[in-house]
Amino acid sequence: MTIFNHIKEIYQNQDINYFDNLSDEDKSTYYPYMINKIISMTFNFCQLANEVQVYLTQLKPREHYLFYSNIIPKGNYYSKYIKKSGKAKYSDEDIKLLSQYLQISTKETKYYLTIVSKPDELLLTVKTYYGKNKD
Numbered sequence: 001m002t003i004f005n006h007i008k009e010i011y012q013n014q015d016i017n018y019f020d021n022l023s024d025e026d027k028s029t030y031y032p033y034m035i036n037k038i039i040s041m042t043f044n045f046c047q048l049a050n051e052v053q054v055y056l057t058q059l060k061p062r063e064h065y066l067f068y069s070n071i072i073p074k075g076n077y078y079s080k081y082i083k084k085s086g087k088a089k090y091s092d093e094d095i096k097l098l099s100q101y102l103q104i105s106t107k108e109t110k111y112y113l114t115i116v117s118k119p120d121e122l123l124l125t126v127k128t129y130y131g132k133n134k135d
Contacts, residue, residue: 001026003034006065010035011077014069019062032056032064041079045072089113096124101126 001022006029009018019027033056040049048071059067066135088096090113099109111121127133 001029003029003031003038006030006035007038007079010039010065010068010072012074014074016069018069019065027061030061030063030065032059035064035068038079038081038124039068039072041081042077046079048066048107090119090123094127097130097132098123098126101129 009015011102015021019030022030023135035054036049036053039045040053052059056064090110095106095109095113098113100122102109104112113123116122124133
């Protein structure tokens with residue numbers, strides 16, 4: 001059983017005895033933190049998940065399930081699960097080159113690349129400046 005099966009149960013079936021009928025192995029796949037994270041990705045329940053987050057350490061998994069299954073209206077909801085991209089967009093060499101040009105740390109450079117409006121153009125300009133442009 002996956003965490004998404006638990007989410008489906010919270011959204012669609014909402015059986016009060018669901019958690020009691022799970023095997024120990026299936027209970028071990030119920031992670032309140034992850035359930036909360038996925039539910040928060042549904043726009044209508046984002047604020048609710050934020051409020052529940054405070055009590056995560058105090059609620060047992062069964063109580064957590066019962067809370068959500070009783071408070072969320074039964075229905076089909078789509079929670080777009082946002083996961084980390086697997087590959088870095090810029091190479092370490094590019095980051096170092098840009099760090100040198102901007103005279104900031106590599107950590108600051110990585111952050112800067114996420115907020116600048118046209119990072120690819122900036123990087124191309126810096127590579128051209130240093131004569132490292134392969135084009």
